[in-house]
Amino acid sequence: MRIAYSNLACPEWSIEEVFAKAVQFGFDGVEIRLLDGEVISPELDRDVQQRLKRLAVDSGVEMVGIGASTKFATADEGERRQNVKELLQYIELAARLEVPFVRTFGGTFRADHLSDAQAVAYVADALAQVAPRAEALGVAVLLETHDDFSHSSLVRDVVSQVGSSAIGALWDTHHPYRMGETVVETFENLNETLRHVHLKDARRVGDGWQLVAFNQGEVPVREIVQTLVAHGYDGVLCIEWERKWHPEIEAAETALPKHLAILQDYLANLE
Numbered sequence: 001m002r003i004a005y006s007n008l009a010c011p012e013w014s015i016e017e018v019f020a021k022a023v024q025f026g027f028d029g030v031e032i033r034l035l036d037g038e039v040i041s042p043e044l045d046r047d048v049q050q051r052l053k054r055l056a057v058d059s060g061v062e063m064v065g066i067g068a069s070t071k072f073a074t075a076d077e078g079e080r081r082q083n084v085k086e087l088l089q090y091i092e093l094a095a096r097l098e099v100p101f102v103r104t105f106g107g108t109f110r111a112d113h114l115s116d117a118q119a120v121a122y123v124a125d126a127l128a129q130v131a132p133r134a135e136a137l138g139v140a141v142l143l144e145t146h147d148d149f150s151h152s153s154l155v156r157d158v159v160s161q162v163g164s165s166a167i168g169a170l171w172d173t174h175h176p177y178r179m180g181e182t183v184v185e186t187f188e189n190l191n192e193t194l195r196h197v198h199l200k201d202a203r204r205v206g207d208g209w210q211l212v213a214f215n216q217g218e219v220p221v222r223e224i225v226q227t228l229v230a231h232g233y234d235g236v237l238c239i240e241w242e243r244k245w246h247p248e249i250e251a252a253e254t255a256l257p258k259h260l261a262i263l264q265d266y267l268a269n270l271e
Helices: 015-025 046-059 077-097 116-137 152-162 174-178 183-193 221-230 252-270
Strands: 002-006 029-032 062-067 101-104 140-144 167-172 194-199 201-205 208-212 236-239
Touching: 002 062, 002 252, 015 029, 015 046, 015 252, 029 236, 046 062, 046 077, 062 077, 062 236, 077 101, 077 116, 101 194, 116 140, 116 152, 116 167, 140 152, 140 194, 152 167, 152 183, 167 174, 167 183, 174 183, 174 201, 183 194, 183 221, 194 221, 221 252, 236 252
Parallel strands: 002 029, 002 236, 029 062, 062 101, 101 140, 140 167, 167 194, 194 236
Antiparallel strands: 201 208
């Protein structure tokens, strides 16, 4: 099973360092969320695109995905339309970079008093609009268990409503767990369309959660990996150490090899 890391872990690294460190530490791939410390834009010029492709080829490290911030769970039709346009730009970029998927969010909707059914319908409609182009280009669009779509049943319902081979699920392992879901429940909801997994651990601190290394928190990361292996998951396991958003956590230079070693140990003892 291939192991990657999201470069949210290392906002201080250039993109050249991101690939070099992947080689140094022994990662198979990187998920591109940042470019030289800032969220990657869908409007990269050709020189930057060639720079990324050359780095991937020269290093032998795969670009496993691109993280977009698009979201659609809103009654504002103009906002949804703008996000559809942006997601289409990311799909085109992924195709040019030969990256297999683009991640999207569903968004937040409970504060706006939308029902689950309304939110699912809005997101499904938006993804149905981009699905034909994604299919044509061979790029998947993956809806993440995140924000108010942390309940995996909502992600399942969206993907089911769209009914396209280009639309799948991304399991961020922290968020369904903090919503009270068991590993079995989340896996059963996502299994048929699961394409990618973000692994992280965290523990409750007051009313929130603090990111911690594997084995130091409450998220059953080992059980999740065991479940994936047992059911033949053949996608990427991506370590998502979100130092870009949480600068107080351990630096990537030490955190990434630590997480990789733990994950490799899990896999060695399961296979």
